Amino acid sequence: MSKVIKVNIKDNSYKIYIGNNIINNVDSFHKEYFNKRSKIVIYDKRLSSSIYFKKLIKKLGKNTNSIAVPSGENSKSIETLSIIYNKLFSSNIDRDSVIYAFGGGVIGDLSGFAAATYMRGIDYVQVPTTLLSQIDSSVGGKTAINSSFGKNLIGSFYQPKLVLIDINTLDSLPKKQMLSGYAEMIKYGLIKDKKFYLWLEKNGKNIINKSKKELEYGIYTCCKSKANIVTKDEKEKGQRALLNLGHTFGHAFERLSNFTNFTHGEAIAVGTIIAFKYSYELNLCKENELKRVYNHFKEIKLPYEINHLFKKNIKATQIINLMKLDKKTVNNIINLILVKGIGEAFICHQINEKHLNNFLKKIGFQ
Ligand SMILES: NC(=O)c1ccc[n+]([C@@H]2O[C@H](COP(=O)([O-])OP(=O)(O)OC[C@H]3O[C@@H](n4cnc5c(N)ncnc54)[C@H](O)[C@@H]3O)[C@@H](O)[C@H]2O)c1
Ligand SMILES: [Zn+2]
Known part of the structure; x- marks a missing residue:
């Protein structure tokens, strides 16, 4: 079937x-x-x-x-x-x-x-x-x-x-790659489907352990969600950009490491937690929502701090300069996907570079 x-x-x-x-x-x-x-x-x-x-x-x-x-x-x-x-x-x-x-x-x-x-x-x-x-x-x-x-x-x-x-x-598929995919799977819940996120909190371990029943439901739900999004916005003029939650940070980390040491999913996992933290910093998202996601990443063994990816210190300015190379950056202004809570992502066009720089320093960058 x-x-x-x-x-x-x-x-x-x-x-x-x-x-x-x-x-x-x-x-x-x-x-x-x-x-x-x-x-x-x-x-x-x-x-x-x-x-x-x-x-x-x-x-x-x-x-x-x-x-x-x-x-x-x-x-x-x-x-x-x-x-x-x-x-x-x-x-x-x-x-x-x-x-x-x-x-x-x-x-x-x-x-x-x-x-x-x-x-x-x-x-x-x-x-x-x-x-x-x-x-x-x-x-x-x-x-x-x-x-x-x-x-x-x-x-x-x-x-x-x-x-x-x-x-x-x-x-x-090795476990590390299962986890990498799982980071993208959670993304669908975090951007617009809280119910699916709550299901993942309960069933995430089974997915990573390759239980066929949960895998089939998880894959089906994500594909359905992606199909919906691209049907409405094939060329990423609006809603499709939400799929980039965690990616503007994540892509910068991947470039910095020259695509070695960690997977795409691990990079965006840390990027996603940073997006939640920044949303909280901007008073957009409640602390308990951030904590909930943070705890799930911890439990499932996804990385969630910058020092889980890099042993050396990373400069905030380095990250911001790399973020500016992202396709979502227009006229040198960084656009970020932020959240009002679990399942409520939106595109923020008003990122203040200096503010972002100070925030990154606060959470462990130099
Ligand atoms: N087009 C899009 O919309 C879109 C969306 C997300 C990511 N991407 C791109 O996808 C890429 C990441 O994809 P990925 O994580 O699948 O990377 P990948 O293709 O590099 O696969 C990850 C690793 O798994 C191995 N592998 C693949 N299938 C396997 C299997 N069945 N058993 C054992 N090993 C297997 C590969 O050799 C590789 O080492 C990035 O380049 C990213 O930019 C594109
Ligand atoms: Zn991705």
Whole structure:
């Protein structure tokens, strides 16, 4: 049995299938959606020996070509993209072909951008294999690579034709990566769904321990929420920006560490707590709401202080300068997602840099 969600975007609608046995049926999906069209799989090299990767290739047809991409954020680069284009050409991939992206957010973002630009755009399918990519990056059509000037700065909005979420692929995912995805999962509760947040407080441990029942409900709820948001605001002119709760800080931490030592989710976990603390500092959010979230992060073993990410001292000005490189910064003014409480996030366009600087010093930056 699988659950289905429809993402209703004008001219670009598609379905998300979530379940335990999805990859086993990929041949039927291909037939239904693409008939006899040729296909190629772009995948995370780390998954070469995964039974689900082998199954995917077998089901798509033993002669299906594939492109292995080294795992890690550094692959979201212009160099890797160029290698992919060359392999697509040499594999005779044409405008009628379909790309299957098998891996986490790195593979999804990179393959999506390759699909968006190769021959002015060819169809692609997301087959996400990390919790983070199953609840966030595989839905919504944001595709990107990084630049030395910042993360995800080169990209496009390009929706997939289909998203196939097979929960069993998470069997091999390390706990650190489960926690990384969980940080994004809580985000959906914190921005606009207090009920889901309260459910997570009770069931978070089961999610991290990969209990299938809770995973399926959690993934379904997040995808539904994301589908709703992108249906209303595909190109992030408004509401979609709420999904960046914790991210303006988090992206700065990731750049500062050059994407090593901690995961994306760990960076945004600390960023989320800082966003709550700053909201409290500005008298926007009550102290008990901040404490509640803080305690849950602590209990679930997500990082929540800056010294959980960095051993050395970090300067407030360093962070603020990096935050200014974020795409949400316009005319050098930082925009932040802040909260009025759990489930009540909003976009704040009036961040005073000096005030933010003093606040960061108060909470452990130099
Ligand atoms: N497009 C979007 O809307 C969007 C949203 C959120 C995040 N992102 C992007 O997603 C990326 C982060 O995604 P991620 O956390 O999935 O990173 P990732 O793709 O790097 O995967 C994390 C790690 O897990 C490994 N892995 C993947 N699947 C596995 C499996 N089934 N078993 C064992 N190991 C596995 C990978 O090799 C990697 O080491 C970032 O680049 C971020 O910018 C994009
Ligand atoms: Zn994220």
